[in-house]
Amino acid sequence: MDLTYLLELSVNGALAGLMYSLVAMGIVLIYKSSSVPNLAQGSLVMLGAYIVLAFSNGLGAPMWMAIPLAMAFMFFAGMGIERLALRRLAGRPIVMILMMTLGLDIFLRAGAMTIWGGSGRPMRIGISDDPLFLGPLLLNRAYVVGAAVTLVLFAVFVLFFRTRRGVVLRAISDDYMASWSVGISVERGVALSWALASVVATTAGVLWGSIQSVDQSLSTLLLKGITVGVLGGLDSLGGAILAGILLGVLESVASGYLDKLLGGGSRDLVVAAVLILTIMIRPHGLFGRHDIERI
C-alpha cells in the first residue's frame, strides 16, 4: 500500500466525484428554484444521452452538432415536463410532488426501454482511452474532461444566480405566495429551472455515456447525484461540487482498499452510508440553508 496508489485513487476519485456533482447540479438547480427535490434527474441523464444518440446515429448528425441539438431538445422537454406534470401540483404538499418525480423517473426509464431496448450503445465523443500521466499518477482522460466541464458549468450557474433572473428563481424557491404577490411568474420560473436541469442532465449523459456506454443504468446515477446533493445541501451549488469531490474520493479510496477484503460492493456501501449519515447528523447538508429561526 504505497502513497502513490492512495494518491492515484484519490485524484481519480475526485475527478469522478466532480462528474457526480454534475448530476447533483441538476437536482440543485431545480431545488434552488422551486424547492422540489427531483427524483427523475437520473432518468433525465439517461434520456439526454439517448437523445444525443438519436441525433447522431439515428439522423446521422456529427457529434459536435448532435450534442447541442440534444441540449436544445432537452431544454424544451424539461419545460414540457414542468408544464404537464408539475404545474398543477404547485403549492401542494411536497410528498405529492416527490411522488410525481418518482413517477416521472419510472415513466422515463420504461419509455426508454420500450423505444431503445436494454442493450448498451457506445457514445463516442473522441476522448482517447490512453491514460494521462501526471507525474507518477495515471489519470483517466474521460474523467479529466468531465471534471473540467463540471467546473465550467458550475461557474456559469453561480454567475447566473446573481443575475436578475437568477435572483427571481431563488425568490420563488423561498416563497411561492410572496412571489405571486409581487408579480413574479412562478410557473415560468419553475419551468426554466426544469429546462436548465435537463440541459445539465444531457451534458452528464454524454460524459457518463462515453465512459460506460448508454443504457438504463445511466438512470441509477440518481443515487450518486442525490447523495452528493444532500451532502452538499440541496440548494448549494458550491456544496454540490465539494460534496462530489468528497464522495468521489471516499468511494474510490474505500473500494480500492476494502474491495479486496469484502470481495466488492463497497462503493455502494460508501454512498449509502454517506446519504444515511448526512440525513441523520446534518439534514441540511454541509452548505445548505436551513430555515431561519429568529429568537
Next chain:
Amino acid sequence: MTATPTQVPDEAGDEVLTLNNVEVIYDRIALAIKGVSVQVPRGGMIALLGANGAGKSTMLKAVSGLLAAERGLVTRGEVCFMGEDIGGLAPQRRVKMGIVQVLEGRRVFEHLTPDENLVAASAIHGSRHDMARNRDMVYTYFPRLRERRAAAAGYLSGGEQQMLAIGRALMTQPKLLMLDEPSLGLAPFLVAEIFDIVRRINREEGLSVLLVEQNAVAALEVVSHGYLMDNGRIVMHDSAEAMKKNPDIQQFYLGGAEGRNFHDIKHYSRRKRWLS
C-alpha cells in the same frame, strides 16, 4: 347604532378600486365574504378594520388575485380597478396594472438579502433604470434597510422585515398599495413609524393605500375613512374622526371596554348585532 355614512363625501367616478357586492367562497362551500362593497378613492388612504376572521384578508386577495392559490373564488359581484373589471386576471397581470398586496406576516424572501428582495420584485418591469430608481426611492423612505442591505432578510428584525415587505411592494410601481396587518407583532412605536412612512408615501407619490388592520387605534390616526368588517360583511363606513368617536368602535376596537372582562364583552357583542 348609527352606521349611515353621513360624512362620506361623494367621490363617484374617481375611485381607483371599487368592489361591488363581492362574495367569495373557499373550496366551493365556505362562504368567506358576503356582498362586500368598498371604494378606495384615487390618492386616498382608507382603512379596513375588523376582528380576526372577519374576512379582511379574503377581500384583499380577491383584489390581488391571490385567492386562486388558496382555492377561493369570487362567485358574485365585481372587482373594478380604475374602472376596469379585473375579475378573471392572473395575479401578475394585476400587479402589472398597479395593484400590489403586502401579505400578512411580512413574508420577505428570507434567504435573499434586502437588496435581492427588491431586485426580485422588480422583475415585472423590464428596465434596469427603473429598478435602480425605485430601489433608491425605497431606501430613501426606509433608510434602515439600506444599512442592512447585505444581510439575509430572515435575520432582520420584525419592523425591518415589514419595511422590506412594503419596499418590495413599491418596486412594482403600484397605483394601489394594499397592506395586510402591517402592525402585527410590532412594538407601538414601530407601528407609528411605519404608518407615518406609508402616509408620506401616500402623499408624496400619490399612491392610493388600503390598510387592513385589527389595530384600529393606530390605523384611524393615519387614514381619512374607514370600513368596519364583521363576519364577512361591511357593517360600518365612515370618516376616521367619526369612527374614533363611535361608541361601538370604542367598545370593541379602541380598548374602551376597560374594566369589563372578556365574558361581558362577548355577551354584549351577542346582544348587539351589527346592522342586519
